[in-house]
Amino acid sequence: MDILLNLAMGFQQVLTPIYLLFVLLGVGFGLIVGALPGLGPTAAIAILLPLTYKSDPVLSMVMLTGIYYGAMFGGSYTSILLNIPGESSAVMTALEGYQLALQGQASKAIQMANMSSFLGGTISVFGLTVAAPLLSKAALAFGPPEYFILMMLGLSAIAFVGTGSPVKALIAGCFGLMLGTIGSEPITGAQRYTFGSYNLGDGIPFAAVAMGIFAIAEVLINIEKGLKPFSGKTEKKMRIQWPTKEELKISMSPAFQGTGIGFVLGALPGVGPTIASFLSYSLAKLQSKRPEKWGKGAIEGIAAVETANNAAVGGAMVPLLSLGIPGSSATAVLLGGLLMHGLRPGPLLFSEHPEIPWGVIASMYIGNIIAIIMGITLSVYFIRLLKLPPAVLNVIIFLVTIIGAYSINNNVFDIWVLLVFGVVGYFFKKVGIPEAPVVLGLVLGPLVETTFGQSLIMSHGSLSIFVQRPVSLVLLIILIIIYLWPLIRFSFNRLKYSNNQ
Secondary structure (H helix, E strand, O other): OOOHHHHHHHHHHHHHHHHHHHHHHHHHHHHHHHHOOHHHHHHHHHHHHHHHOOOOHHHHHHHHHHHHHHHHHHHHHHHHHHHHOOHHHHHHHHHHHHHHHHOOOOHHHHHHHHHHHHHHHHHHHHHHHHHHHHHHHHOOOOOOHHHHHOOOOOOOHHHHOOOOOHHHHHHHHHHHHHHHHOOOOOOOOEEEOOOOOOOOOOOOOOOHHHHHHHHEEEEEEEEHHHOOOOOOOOOOOOOOOOOHHHHHHHHHHHHHHHHHHHHHOOOOOHHHHHHHHHHHHHHHHHHOOOOOOOOOHHHHHHHHHHHHHHHHHHHHHHHHHHHHHOOOOHHHHHHHHHOOOOOOOHHHHHHHOHHHHHHHHHHHHHHHHHHHHHHHHHHHHHHHHHOOOOOHHHHHHHHHHHHHHHHHHOOHHHHHHHHHHHHHHHHHHHHHOOOOOHHHHHHHHHHHHHHHHHHHHHHHHHHHHHHHHHHHHHHHHHHHHHHHHHHHHHHHHHHHEEEEE
């Protein structure tokens, strides 16, 4: 009953013209930021944070939070239309969405992304409303051993995120893991494979690698084909195209599964939407009854990814508001915003300043509705990108990725990384090596190394720590089952075949 009363108070506050305007501004800016490669919600929130210093704290948090989940919506647009992931969590959306765009179904892919984002975002806000205290306690049960096994679960996705030969997917994943070793060693701080370059001290810039291996490689392929950047079909009349009933039916299970994965992983500090989207995609592909369609335009893959990365937003707000622990880089900046206004997130925030957490939660319900309306309305105009002349579109893709790579760190070195990995991505496309496992290995490799080292420090070098803790033991059993699943399935099918003879 207290929850309903507090939520009603939040809606009463937010459903006023000034608050609705700030929600609209935040979501709209977030959609644009999400669609532009490189910037991302974290940088956008950080840029606008000083402007909110003298404003009402609830108005500030409502707008900044709107940027966060609005960017999750917008990240899918350029992924689907141009094969440029606007957000790192949208890499897997590009894998399926761009293939649908090549088949003349760009609008359908975007509407599936919009609906999935709304579903994942709304359910996660409901979870934030009801289960915040419980999930916050569960998040505290995760230490380095649990995170290590969780990251290893994420690495198991390498075999599933690629298309074609599993061997080539493993080659790409190992290449990504090797890239992840460049920079400072996480435990001792020793420099590795930097060759004296201070630019590599923090490792290979992830965004530059992702944009290069996907977008620049696509431009090079298009130039090779004779400046034909969009080799697929385009509709004569630009209109909204919706998924069919059958497509919605097969997407329901991956969507709800992705929502659960995204919300739970989002509530774990440091995990975030990128890992949630990779894991959701791989599990959905593993369970699919038509695995041959994946990598060629499986619309249920978009549902799995977009629900996961949007649900992770609501999940990340759980430890922020309940414990004052940021669950992602974006919520770390939001934490700074609260501290800037003299507020300390945690249990006392709900009792001493209830208008802030409940105002933010209520605004997220409204903001998701605004986001899907804006997304559906603007999708027709985004699709018109495909009608641009080939040379113009190639130049736009090239310039957007160059600006995006430079804007992150204001460093020309990132542009060189972008171009180098554009050539690497071109080579991968020519020999049939999938790009997504490279990104997965680069993201998870340093996290695996860090959490493994921290676990051994905790146990004084003993590996028994992974089986002595209940949560890590359960995750370890799940990990073993997943890694042995192909063998288990082969043995089961062979036994079933023998019994039928």
